[in-house]
Amino acid sequence: MLDRPVQSRTPLATAEPRPFAPRPPLGPGAAAPGYGESYAPAIEPEGMSVGVLLATLRRRRWVLILCALLFPIVAYVATRQMTPLYTATTKVMYDRQEYSDPVLRGPTAVLQDGTTDAVLASQVEVIRSLSVARRIVRQFELTRRPEFAWWLRDAERAGTLPFRIRAELADRLAPWSAELAELVAPRPIARTPPEERAEISAAEAVLDQLLVAVVRNSRVLQVQFTSEDPHLAQAVANLAAELYINDQLESKFAELRRANDWLDRRVAALRGELQATESRIAEIRARSGLARGVAAGIGTEQLSRMTADLTAAREQLATAEARLAAAQRGGGTDLTALGAGSVTAAIAAQNEAQREFERLSATYGRNHPEVRAAAARLAAANRAAGAETARVVSALTAEVQAQRARVASLEQSVRSQQEVLNETQAAEIQVAALERDAEALRALLRAVLERSQQTVSQNAIERPDARVLSPATLPVRPSFPRVTAFVAAAAVLGILFGLLVVWVLEQADSTIRSGDDLRGALGLPCFALIPTLRKGILGRHRAEDYVVRKPLSPYAEAIRTLRAALWLGADPPRIVLVTAARPGEGKTTTSISLARSAAMNGERVLLIDCDVRQPGVGRVFRAEGAPGVTDLLLGQATLEDILRRDHLTSLDYIPAGAAEIHSLGLFMSEAMVALLERVRRDYDLIVLDAPPALAMADARVVARLADATLLCVRWRDTPRSVVRNSLGLLEEARARVVGAALTRVDAKVHRRSGYADSEVYHPRYGGYFRE
Known part of the structure; x- marks a missing residue:
């Protein structure tokens, strides 16, 4: 018996009622009742710890082991069923060669500011261009390979057992129900697309398997091609790099050809401009007389002499006009000053007759015969003086007219000479300007001819901006599927999935x-x-x-x-x-x-x-x-x-x-x-x-x-x-x-x-x- 005295029996009539202690409601932290009126607190379950986690894994270890084994096994079987793919890699070094000749960097050459990430990315897209892919397709006739021709792969479906079964079943159902037969019938075999479309489709398939990437922190381009045929993978990778380099070289040659064409056109244009300028100079010389040896200095000297003669003639004309004016005003003094002796004698006789007439008139009166005789002599003297004066004025008038004619002639000569001189000077200025233009054109023509010779010689030393560092070798192991990596990844995935399943099972x-x-x-x-x-x-x-x-x-x-x-x-x-x-x-x-x-x-x-x-x-x-x-x-x-x-x-x-x-x-x-x-x-x-x-x-x-x-x-x-x-x-x-x-x-x-x-x-x- 237990080491505890058993309580004495209590009669039914005297037994005290058993106290009842109600249990508090359940909930977080609710207390559990003891055997009397006290309640013991609930014991909280152990939180998540390493020990609890290991214990959980130990309880569910078979689930974890099953997932960890099942995933790798499935991955191994699946990889064995996959078609192996082989990847060949070619490495290309990109090294841009800039033109030192500014003419080649002109309108025909492409400007690139160094080798930047954008430049390398552009080169990647050049290698992966559709034109390169189409040339690869034509080179290896990839439209005849099911790997790149989807219509050929679809044609292989006709030989499969499900296709034959569905086709046979559709034929049997056709007499009974056309709709059911159409529903059961397999998808029709695709027809071969036109040649152009087939080549583009194969090229797109090539681009899907052609990978070009830039090696980090370098200018090396890595060209990879993946195919079911290792020899094809090697050949396509090398051909893609070769086409890229050849295209670069051809592009440079095209740039040089465009530069040469531009320089040739420039030379022809400069020669035409120079010839037109020289023709213009000759025409101006011929028109202005410069071709006959007339110099600007000689014309200027002649103009100076003509100007001096014109000045002297104008002075003589002024003197003649003054004398003429004096003669026309009359007066002995003026005529005497003119130096006309006959006029002076006539005027003196006239004056003498006048004085005599006045004396006789004062002495005898007007009607005296001597007075009338004196009047007759005065009249004769006046007539003689007037005739002499008229002769002198006429001579002076003729002299003035002669001087005026001379002055006019000299003025005309000076104007003509001035016009000739001005025309000659303008012609010389224009000729000088044209000669400077012609000299500049000759200098530019010589420079362009030198550049043209340089571009011609550039063809002999031109090289592409890229070179092959290492050509692709024949791959001996498939790049896909990688059995070891797949199995390892599947094992890790299986363990993770197993842990997830364990967690779900624990939560469930x-x-x-x-x-x-x-x-x-x-x-x-x-x-x-x-x-x-x-x-x-x-x-x-x-x-x-x-x-x-x-x-x-x-x-x-x-x-x-x-x-x-x-x-x-x-x-x-x-x-x-x-x-x-x-x-x-x-x-x-x-x-x-x-x-x-x-x-x-x-x-x-x-x-x-x-x-x-x-x-x-x-x-x-x-x-x-x-x-x-x-x-x-x-x-x-x-x-x-x-x-x-x-x-x-x-x-x-x-x-x-x-x-x-x-x-x-x-x-x-x-x-x-x-x-x-x-x-x-x-x-x-x-x-x-x-x-x-x-x-x-x-x-x-x-x-x-x-x-x-x-x-x-x-x-x-x-x-x-x-x-x-x-x-x-x-x-x-x-x-x-x-x-x-x-x-x-x-x-x-x-x-x-x-x-x-x-x-x-x-x-x-x-x-x-x-x-």
Whole structure:
């Protein structure tokens, strides 16, 4: 018997009512009740740590191993089914040669400011141009290879078995249903496209397999071509590089040709301009007289002499005009001044005759013969003076006219000479300008001719901007598929997928897997982990008899642990109800094992089967059909009539009795309360085997009458939501759920799970047990 005195029996009439401590509602951090009025806090489950992670992987290791092996195997088989591809690589060095001649950098040459990333990217696109691809197609007749001609690959489909089957089936269905035959018939074989379109399609396929990239931090272009034929891959890679270099050289030659053509046109234009300029000079010389040797200095000297003569003539004309004016005014003095002696003598005779006439007139009067004779002489003198004066004026007039004619002639000559001189000077200025233009044209023509000679010589030394560093060699190993890399990647992917599956399984697994899970999910203490009894361990024994047959086994020790947990509370219960959330949890086996284990410890134990609809105690003890608790509650039997003794231990038990009754009303009756109070006085421990609490109301009613309720939870089988729901129903019935037990635990699996309570099944404790 346990080292704890059994409480004295209390008569039914004097027994004090058992205090009831309601359980607080479940929730995060909710407390679990003890055996008295105190409640123990729920133990939080262990957080994610390296140990927990390793334990999880250890539990799910077969899933991880399966994924880690399945993926590489599938990858290996798949790679073996793939057509191998071979890649050949040619490396080209790009080194742009800039023209030093500014003429070649002129309108016909392409300007590039050094080798930049944009320049290298442009070269990549040049190599991958459609024109290069089409020349590759023509060179190797790739339109005849199914690898590059999709219509040839489609034609191969006609020889496949599915195509023939569908075609035959369509032919058979055609007489019956044209629509069904069209639906079943295979897709028609594609026709060969026109030559131009076929070449473009093959060129596009070539571009898909032609990879050109710039080696990082360099000017090296890497040309790669992938094909099913390694020889074709090598040839195409080398040809692409060769075409690129040849195109560059041809482009340079074209630039030089364009430069030469431009220079030739420039030379012809300069020669034409020079010839036109020289012709213009000759024409101006011929028109201006410069061709006859007339110099600007001679014309200027002649103009100076003519100007001096003109000045002198103008002075003489002025003198003649003054004398003429004086002669025309009359007067002896003026005429004398003119130097005319005859005029002076005539004027003197005239003056003398005038004085004589005036004297005689003053002396004799006007009619005196001497006065008239003097008047006649005066008149003759006047006539003689007038005639002489008229002669002098006429001479002076003639002289003035002559001088005027001379002045006019000289003025005309000066004007003519001035015009000639001006025309000559303008011609000389124009000729000088034209001669300077002609000299400039000659100099430019010489420079262009020199540039033309340089461009002609450039053809002999021109080289492309790129060169082959290393030609492609024949690939001996396929570049695709890389079996080792694929298998390694598949292994990594398999491990990652396995980890994902493990995580999903862990998240999807809502069952309770350890005592920590139970405490975290329900807030209840886990009293024991009851191991499952395999057939190999049981042998000829039954699971209910194993605790008796093998009292030193781990199973018997787990049952004793459960009994100790019930006894170690502040108020050890006498009436313990054992129930579960649903059938198959092992509650009946646990009830019988707990009762037998307590009886083997020397306690007075009574086992009552309260599961009326599916009684298990009577089946185990071979008491089916015997009167039981229902008969007692109906008043059809006494306690002594239904009380039976276990044939292996000192355990007393009461079968369920008649099943075809309304048991709920019986358990709610005063007779049931009286029964429990009576047996409480006679036994140290009363174990009630109740039906599942989730579906049957009987369990909740009987749990209300028990001192403590033990909830059995099947390890890694019952969902947490189901257990929580059943626990909630028991709490609503104000049952005192003191703890739970994990049943049917696989000891080997749980030992490798990594949970803290798996230590119980470690082999190091093997010396304490005897199977």
